Amino acid sequence: MVLRYLSELKDLLADKPVRRLVLAAAQDLNSLSSVIKAARDGFIEPILVGDKEAIQNIANTGNIDISGVRMIHEPDTELAVGIAVKMVRSNQADILMKGKVGTSSLLKAVLNKEWGLRTGSLLSHIAIFEVEAYHKLIAVTDVAMNIAPNLQDKISIVNNSVSCLNKLGVEMPKVAVLGAVEMVSENMQATLDAALLSKMNQRDQIKHCLIDGPLAFDNAISLESANHKGIRSDVAGDTDLLLMPDIEVGNVLYKSLVFFAHAKVAAVILGASAPIVLTSRSDSDQAKYDSILLAAAVSKQE
């Protein structure tokens, strides 16, 4: 199956059980409104952890009806995050979402060795874009968590992302490993890693996907560009997943797609014992809502 629009996430959830989402430090207007909308639409069951009075005040300000929603009062942000993480760990919730707390504070709690959500695999971020100029949804990784992944990290990032795309019905995702050029250059580490990843995929060391690289961005997303350069590739022009060389390139692409191409986006952190919704203040309410649906679609189903 190939998805073209993020709104199709709703169809994937149609016959799935409602997932329990815990919002850590829930006194945040945008997160709260997206969570409550997803709950009213029947996709999740919310649990709000945070300062009860502040949550109620924010709900009143935003005209958000939180009557009947389960709340756990904890005014201290760090403790509230700890409670939310532990609820996921003890299987009282299926999805963790960031509220009014810094990204690194939340991630540090998730990575806590005693009570965090580590599984032994690398945690990584995936962003799935709906771009008018492309014929299907396209995923980008890692634009927000792993700063300068090495080859081993990139293998884990690909595995996390492929498993996520498989859950969305993309059976054999086409993975383009990006570089500035499509030739392997000993001076550019990204091209060396790309060549190794492609060969490892060919030898079945990385499974359930088709990897090619290095590919420059234009070759990855346009068959015409690839043909123009004489590149023979089963991935070029039909990429499902773009693997970034590092966080800066990824973050710039993410923001270029959103601000210049008016792309829609949904994003989650993968590799923990449950998906984590980690949107930032600059993300639209729609992006937060779609990210919640994405998390629900990829969360474990008993």
Ligand code: COD
């Ligand atoms: N997956 C699994 N374990 C990890 C990961 C990961 N991606 N990153 C670190 N760990 C483990 C390490 O093995 C170690 O045991 C422990 O966590 C601490 O590792 P450090 O000291 O390298 O990491 P921290 O605690 O300093 O920071 C981890 C962050 C995820 C917070 C850090 O990598 C980070 O700041 N990433 C960028 C987040 C960000 O600012 N994004 C901006 C765009 S939204």
